[in-house]
Amino acid sequence: MAQNKGRPFRVRSRVEKRDLVTRVLAGDPDAERELYDSHVDRVYRLVYRMVGDSELASDYTQDTFIRTFDRLATFRGDSALSTWITAIAISVVYNGQRKVKRLRTREVDIEHAEPMAATIRHADPDLKARLTEAIDGLPEGYRTVFLMHDVEGFTHDQIGSALGIQEGTSKAQLSRARAKLRHELAAFAGDWAS
């Protein structure tokens, strides 16, 4: 029932978005701003979750929209515009972060790079702090799916489209991400079992 109610809105929304794209492509500055306003919060939130730094998040978000406007003519409407923009954002973040990681790796003293599991078991028992470290330590793909689904509320369908993977793969990656987090936070088992 809820789906039947939602569908006309979704169809209308799609038509409006198609119209918005057409107006942007025709060079309408108001349409550009409208497109930006409609998507910027969602993009910025996701990017910030992924990088955890306001300066980088702003840079990547700007980059995402510049690319979006540059490439808008190639948007065919196969997926939702928001998904298409999210895909661009993720690509921008991945590329940018690779560069950042390379720079940081050189600066990190190898002695400080202790295995995460060892740190968890002996450090302060702050679950959230450990969770932050554990999420940081997830493989890139797992981490992205986990943040998109469990934190930002994307559906597996949206994640699959944005990352160019199957819906089932998204589910499997989320499951593995959670399993890995459970493993990394094993020292806190008592806390959540109680």
Next chain:
Amino acid sequence: MMDEREDRFDEILRDAARDYNAPPPTPKAEMWTRIQAVRRTGGQANGVLPLRPTIRRPLRLAMAIAAILVLGVAIGRLSAPGITARPSASGTIAAAPGADKKDKSTVATQLATTDHLSQVETFLTEFGTEKGSPEFTEHAKRLLGTTRLLLDSKRVTDPRTRKLLEDLELVLVQIATMNPKDRAEDLNSIADGLAQNQLRTRLRNAIPAGPAIRL
């Protein structure tokens, strides 16, 4: 029982994860201003930086040929009999046979390193002007292999050379693994890496202007 525990954990995880990198308010206006500025100037977000556009390709080619010639002469001198085992004034051999052999190996490694750095410099210059045609990927893989061999060699002891090789390794990995679908972004990242590490300047400094190495 196990599933219940896992479900409970997942629930706690989701709650706790909401604080993970919790985003501040979106700086909409500030970002929009910058986006407009970039778009007005007709630039891309991160346009590929030209890599030393002032040095022309024929000149680079000539420099590469000169480097190879110098290397050839150096190897010829090194391999000629009696070059390093010159008798001293007293008529004895200046160095013990073992030491001479070791010295030769070190010099050979230095020659190989210098030659390799010359090749990489030429490659990076060509790469900058051609902006990453597909054959560069293969060439980068070959150079990457040599870079790693040199890094693995115990005879490359100079810390500056090792650091330079390590930085080159990263750039070559990037070129060798460039994504054909999104070449522009990779090129931009590579250009940034080259600029930030001053790789081109360091390469030039590491390659002697005269003979590849003093014998």
